[in-house]
Amino acid sequence: MSRIKSIGINVNTSKDKDEKILSDIIKIIENKLGHIDIKIYKDSKGLGGNEDPNIEMLISLGGDGTMLSSAREVSQFNVPILGVNIGTLGFLTAVEMLEFEQAIDVISKNNYSIEKRLMLNCVVNQNHKEELRALNDIVISKAVLSRIVIYDIEINDVFYSSFKGDGIIISTPTGSTAYSLSAGGPIIYPTLDLISITPICPHTQGIRTMIFKSSDKIKITVRMDNEEIYLTSDGQNSLRLLDDASVVISGDQNKCHIVRLDGYDYFDILRKKIMWRTEEVVGDRW
Numbered sequence: 001m002s003r004i005k006s007i008g009i010n011v012n013t014s015k016d017k018d019e020k021i022l023s024d025i026i027k028i029i030e031n032k033l034g035h036i037d038i039k040i041y042k043d044s045k046g047l048g049g050n051e052d053p054n055i056e057m058l059i060s061l062g063g064d065g066t067m068l069s070s071a072r073e074v075s076q077f078n079v080p081i082l083g084v085n086i087g088t089l090g091f092l093t094a095v096e097m098l099e100f101e102q103a104i105d106v107i108s109k110n111n112y113s114i115e116k117r118l119m120l121n122c123v124v125n126q127n128h129k130e131e132l133r134a135l136n137d138i139v140i141s142k143a144v145l146s147r148i149v150i151y152d153i154e155i156n157d158v159f160y161s162s163f164k165g166d167g168i169i170i171s172t173p174t175g176s177t178a179y180s181l182s183a184g185g186p187i188i189y190p191t192l193d194l195i196s197i198t199p200i201c202p203h204t205q206g207i208r209t210m211i212f213k214s215s216d217k218i219k220i221t222v223r224m225d226n227e228e229i230y231l232t233s234d235g236q237n238s239l240r241l242l243d244d245a246s247v248v249i250s251g252d253q254n255k256c257h258i259v260r261l262d263g264y265d266y267f268d269i270l271r272k273k274i275m276w277r278t279e280e281v282v283g284d285r286w
Contacts, residue, residue, distance in 0.1 A: 004107070006037040008055040008079075010070045012062030013042050015086045025061060025084070025100065032104040048073025055079060057107075057259065063087020068234040071119065071135040071256040080114050082107070082259040091177060091273045094264060103261055111262045118172045118193050118214050121252040124231060126245040132233040135256050136175030138249055140220060140241070141167025141200060143228035148203055150223040156216055163207040167200035170218060170249050174256075177274050179235070185209045187274075190266065193251060214251030221246050 007029065011022050026038060039055055041047040044066075047058075053074060060070040060083045067083045074081065083093030084100055095103045106112060122138045124130040132138070142149060151168050153160045171180040173188035176196060181187060185198035186209060193214040199207050212218065222229050222241060229241045241247070 004033060004036065004056045006039070006055045007033075008039045008041060008047070008053055008058040010041040010044055010047055010058060010060050010062075010066060010073075012066040012087070015062050021086055021097065022061065025059065028101045028104055032101070032108050044069045044073055048077070052077050053079065057082060059084055060093065061086060062093075063090055064092045065236065067092040068135050069236060071117075072133050072234065075119055075133070075135075075252075075254045075256045078254070078257055080257040080259045089273055091269065092174070094258070094260065094269075106261050107259070113260050113262075115191060115258045115260045116255040117174050117190060117258060118195075119252040119254060119256050120170065120172055120195070120249055122170075122231075122233065123248045124239065124241070124245060125248070126242040130239060132231075132237060132239075133252055134175070134233040135172065136178050136234045137169050137171040137180060138247075139167060139169050139179060139200075139232045139235070140222060140247060141230060141232075143230060146227040146229070147225075148201075149225065149227050149229065151199075152221040152223065153197065154219040154221075155212060157219070160210075161207060163199055163202045163204055165199050165202035165204075165207075168220060169196075169198045169200060170220075171196045171198065175234075177270070180209075181274070186211075187270070195249070195251065216250060218249045219246060220249070 016022055058074055058079050058081045060067045060081050070081050084095045085093035086097050120134040122132045148164050150164050152162045169180045173190045173192050176188040180198045183198045183200050185196055195212050195214055196209055198209045224243050230238055232238045
């Protein structure tokens with residue numbers, strides 16, 4: 001890999017209101033990478049869309065939410081993303097702020113790789129067609145005061161099942177450690193090309209998480225009976241489904257490209273940030 005000549009920074013302004021962290025980040029980049037074109041994006045505004053940002057790498061400066069929005073904006077341009085955590089959990093963000101200078105030093109020596117993660121493409125057909133993308137998940141669920149409704153599921157135009165419940169989560173392996181995990185879904189290794197379907201509070205014992213290939217076409221139809229039903233992408237973009245709506249989900253043609261520094265250990269992060277009780281049990285083994 002050649003030396004990086006252009007880099008973007010997508011900063012979550014709510015976590016860096018005085019821009020002190022952003023200023024420190026810029027200084028470190030200039031010190032380690034020399035003369036380089038740096039583009040600043042605030043809260044993903046002006047980033048991606050239909051216009052190629054013309055950057056060789058994007059630094060996502062925030063938490064997991066910033067990483068998710070960054071992925072949706074630039075994955076179509078194959079821009080690799082380095083997640084820098086200045087939030088709370090930071091499971092998707094590989095680098096903590098205190099480690100950033102060392103991370104840039106590693107990048108300057110090309111000691112990193114690019115990990116490709118599956119993203120979802122979601123087409124909503126109602127009074128007009130809408131298309132959404134997600135790195136974590138697509139969730140269809142009822143409003144707070146709505147009653148449980150019936151969800152019909154088809155796989156590749158073949159009927160699979162129907163169930164009554166609060167909602168349904170269609171997740172990537174990346175999203176398997178998010179909402180899907182809380183709903184009883186499995187943890188799926190993040191680089192696999194699989195999609196999971198997990199019901200939310202199903203009113204039956206016969207429906208459980210199912211795993212499908214990313215190339216499979218998953219169609220969800222909701223029998224609303226005048227109830228309020230919403231669809232969300234990565235918990236950030238939301239739209240209300242109408243009575244005649246159908247939702248079709250499959251793997252997106254573009255992957256999310258994530259920067260992985262040499263020595264990155266997925267299982268170590270999984271133990272520390274998701275399965276934190278493991279370390280209490282095993283003690284000093286790791």
